[in-house]
Amino acid sequence: MTDHTHADTLRTPIVAVLGHVDHGKTSLLDTIRGSAVSEGEAGAITQHIGATDIPLDTISGMAGELIDPSDFDLPGLLFIDTPGHHSFSTLRARGGALADIAVLVVDVNDGFQPQTEEAIDILRRTGTPFVVAANKVDTTPGWNPQDGEPIQRSMEAQSERAKSMLDENLYEIIGQLSDAGFSADLYWRVQDFQKNIGVVPLSALTGEGVPDLLTVLMGLSQRFMKEEMAIDVTGPGEGTVLEVKDERGFGATVDTVVYDGVIRNGDTVVVGGQDEPIVTEVRALLRPRPLAEIRTEKEFEKVGEIGAAAGVKIAAPDLDEAMAGAPVRVVRDRTVDQVVEEVKAELAEIEVETADNGVVVKADTLGSLEAMANALREAEVPILRAEVGDIAPRDIAVAETANQDEHKAILGFNVDLLQNAESDLENADVKLFKNKVIYQLVEDYERYVEEKQRAQQ
Numbered sequence: 001m002t003d004h005t006h007a008d009t010l011r012t013p014i015v016a017v018l019g020h021v022d023h024g025k026t027s028l029l030d031t032i033r034g035s036a037v038s039e040g041e042a043g044a045i046t047q048h049i050g051a052t053d054i055p056l057d058t059i060s061g062m063a064g065e066l067i068d069p070s071d072f073d074l075p076g077l078l079f080i081d082t083p084g085h086h087s088f089s090t091l092r093a094r095g096g097a098l099a100d101i102a103v104l105v106v107d108v109n110d111g112f113q114p115q116t117e118e119a120i121d122i123l124r125r126t127g128t129p130f131v132v133a134a135n136k137v138d139t140t141p142g143w144n145p146q147d148g149e150p151i152q153r154s155m156e157a158q159s160e161r162a163k164s165m166l167d168e169n170l171y172e173i174i175g176q177l178s179d180a181g182f183s184a185d186l187y188w189r190v191q192d193f194q195k196n197i198g199v200v201p202l203s204a205l206t207g208e209g210v211p212d213l214l215t216v217l218m219g220l221s222q223r224f225m226k227e228e229m230a231i232d233v234t235g236p237g238e239g240t241v242l243e244v245k246d247e248r249g250f251g252a253t254v255d256t257v258v259y260d261g262v263i264r265n266g267d268t269v270v271v272g273g274q275d276e277p278i279v280t281e282v283r284a285l286l287r288p289r290p291l292a293e294i295r296t297e298k299e300f301e302k303v304g305e306i307g308a309a310a311g312v313k314i315a316a317p318d319l320d321e322a323m324a325g326a327p328v329r330v331v332r333d334r335t336v337d338q339v340v341e342e343v344k345a346e347l348a349e350i351e352v353e354t355a356d357n358g359v360v361v362k363a364d365t366l367g368s369l370e371a372m373a374n375a376l377r378e379a380e381v382p383i384l385r386a387e388v389g390d391i392a393p394r395d396i397a398v399a400e401t402a403n404q405d406e407h408k409a410i411l412g413f414n415v416d417l418l419q420n421a422e423s424d425l426e427n428a429d430v431k432l433f434k435n436k437v438i439y440q441l442v443e444d445y446e447r448y449v450e451e452k453q454r455a456q457q
């Protein structure tokens with residue numbers, strides 16, 4: 001554990017964006033980044049690997065009169081670039097969520113959808129404070145766009161008809177949050193974000209309400225970071241692997257979000273691997289080049305060290321077997337063995353309960369594997385084996401050993417069938433299900449079992 005000595009140092013809060021497909025997560029992130037850049041100052045944003053850092057000055061420029069920067073002692077906000085609750089649950093830190101706070105995007109016309117419910121479950125389970133972005137207010141019939149305006153002012157400028165239609169939709173969302181066990185209200189009526197969820201109407205398209213969202217995020221962060229997130233930003237670095245990628249000239253690298261401490265070039269690090277933790281030495285720490293320099297130079301620039309919170313690409317030998325979602329720990333002040341044990345303990349928390357009989361589950365990351373396992377437990381589907389990675393011949397062999405017909409199945413979440421496994425699958429009595437949506441995967445499997453049982457009667 002890190003020694004939390006510098007209690008006054010608040011690091012940049014890590015923000016994740018979640019929500020149902022097409023409700024506007026990507027657009028919202030683009031709009032936040034875009035309007036930060038058009039704030040115009042140099043250093044308006046810093047592009048990280050897998051994340052974007054928006055400094056306090058830029059946020060206060062964007063939020064205008066809504067924010068007084070002297071009220072905050074946070075450096076800014078670090079937005080994780082990959083939206084979606086799938087990536088959110090992948091991103092763990094010491095058994096909890098990597099993101100300190102979250103934005104749950106809900107299409108104001110569409111209300112709660114299956115992935116909204118899934119996201120809420122994950123936020124509840126991880127105890128992550130969140131704000132609801134009630135997106136696409138501009139699609140309200142009769143809406144008159146007020147580009148980039150704070151939302152209350154924008155709403156005052158609308159016709160009575162638009163106002164009442166929007167009100168109706170917003171109260172529906174507030175009701176749905178209440179059904180899910182959260183007390184929520186429009187953000188300007190929320191007195192205490194610890195007890196209430198703020199609902200911010202906005203439009204990722206016109207930018208209306210985005211200043212308000214940033215204001216609420218800063219308020220939420222300040223509150224929660226102060227309470228529990230004062231960290232020692234100079235201690236040994238700790239992070240989470242976002243992705244394992246082959247990079248020309250560097251071999252296998254891990255894109256990592258550093259949530260605590262500092263990682264330096266040359267550090268010995270322990271990274272969670274497919275079988276055993278990997279012990280290796282950092283050869284290079286890479287960040288995207290500033291946009292202006294990209295034309296002539298290589299895509300990345302090397303940095304000597306990187307401190308939390310940040311996104312960085314780590315190049316080091318032996319990272320081929322590294323696992324997305326696994327921990328990265330710098331070995332400093334402790335022995336390699338101690339750190340290896342720590343990484344093992346953290347990975348053990350995610351280990352999935354398996355039975356002697358059941359389905360084979362493959363998923364792209366540890367977090368998604370865990371989410372799959374939870375969904376299957378709820379559906380009372382036993383798991384024979386669960387692993388991160390593409391579907392290989394041995395998975396088919398294992399699935400075949402299941403001793404009940406209906407269980408001879410592989411459920412692959414966001415993974416591919418390896419080419420050398422194709423003929424095995426054809427010759428085996430094993431059914432393969434692949435999907436990028438967990439609940440659909442489980443539903444497809446359940447339907448298959450039902451049909452099979454019906455055919456047998």
Ligand code: GDP
Nearest residue numbers: 020021022023024025026027136139203204205
């Ligand atoms: P994601 O799947 O949640 O990342 O959703 P996207 O950001 O890709 O948005 C899905 C669709 O909704 C796209 O066609 C967007 O242009 C559109 N969209 C997103 N936000 C808004 C908005 O505020 N207003 C309108 N009118 N369309 C939006």
